[in-house]
Amino acid sequence: MKHSDILEKLKNYMSTIETLDINVLRKLVEEALENYSPEEVIEKSLRPAMEIIGEKFKEGEYFIAELVLAADIFKEIFNTYLKPRIAERGKAKTLGKVIIGTIEGDIHDIGKSIVSVVFQSSGFEVIDLGVDVPAWKFVEEAEKRKADVIAISALLTTTMLNIEKVIAILKEKGIRDKYIVIVGGAPLSEEFARKIGADAYGKDPYDGLKKLKELLAKRHKQ
Numbered sequence: 001m002k003h004s005d006i007l008e009k010l011k012n013y014m015s016t017i018e019t020l021d022i023n024v025l026r027k028l029v030e031e032a033l034e035n036y037s038p039e040e041v042i043e044k045s046l047r048p049a050m051e052i053i054g055e056k057f058k059e060g061e062y063f064i065a066e067l068v069l070a071a072d073i074f075k076e077i078f079n080t081y082l083k084p085r086i087a088e089r090g091k092a093k094t095l096g097k098v099i100i101g102t103i104e105g106d107i108h109d110i111g112k113s114i115v116s117v118v119f120q121s122s123g124f125e126v127i128d129l130g131v132d133v134p135a136w137k138f139v140e141e142a143e144k145r146k147a148d149v150i151a152i153s154a155l156l157t158t159t160m161l162n163i164e165k166v167i168a169i170l171k172e173k174g175i176r177d178k179y180i181v182i183v184g185g186a187p188l189s190e191e192f193a194r195k196i197g198a199d200a201y202g203k204d205p206y207d208g209l210k211k212l213k214e215l216l217a218k219r220h221k222q
């Protein structure tokens, strides 16, 4: 099998929840990791598989039960095979402190948790507030923990609008410039981030990391 075929095979296997056998999936993940980094396995196989599952849900082929099952399987694979590999690269130095969470009304936690692990392994101290986090909580925790960055995730077109509340509270308190606000999640875009006054949008954790490092470097120069 050509190396790249395994990523395609893994994506197709993961996205057909009704016939999925976890032991077969584990073998495919192990095989993929022989040739690809955990980041590639996530971005080129598992995340696209979740998108296909989401489409099947939208079309009425899958129900909430399948989404829950897919999320559980994703988390199991991430925690067993991918998280340890990403985390072991963790550096001792701290580039800054990040407060992260999924915005209020939204309980999607997989993307946010991957961002947490990637940021941590890249030298940031990360405080994960979990899911369904009220806007005021992001601000309160950032102040209390003396954070540098507020990172917010949203997966729903309805809940992404709540992100703006965090920025409004920061402005109201006169502390907007104390923090770099970075946002991400499937329905968001560069344009949306700009419109609500966030500092950056990350299409995935690595894009987010790159932008965060650039913004922090700019700050340190000032």
Ligand code: B12
Residues within 6 Å of the ligand: 043, 046, 047, 050, 051, 052, 053, 054, 055, 057, 058, 064, 067, 068, 070, 071, 105, 106, 107, 108, 109, 110, 111, 112, 114, 115, 151, 152, 153, 154, 155, 156, 157, 158, 182, 183, 184, 185, 186, 187, 201, 202, 203, 204, 205, 207, 208, 209
């Ligand atoms: C699994 C899933 C669920 C699970 C979540 C379980 C869990 N523990 O997380 C459950 C079953 C709970 C669920 C519930 C619902 N869901 Co849902 N769900 C999904 C699904 C299939 C996958 C999401 C996922 O985990 N993806 C994999 C991860 C790795 O990708 P990701 O989250 O996008 O994150 C990546 C990037 O976006 C980025 N990123 C994410 N956050 C951040 C933050 C920062 C700072 C940065 C830099 C980057 C970043 O990095 C990540 C890694 O690359 C999506 C489909 C999709 N296209 O995403 C639908 C989807 C998001 N859900 C949807 C819907 C409608 C719902 C429900 C409303 C269904 C219902 N009728 O009840 C509820 C809402 C519950 C709520 N209040 O939150 C819709 C949203 C439609 C919309 N336009 O708003 C989608 C798109 C499905 C669809 N096509 O219809 N869901």
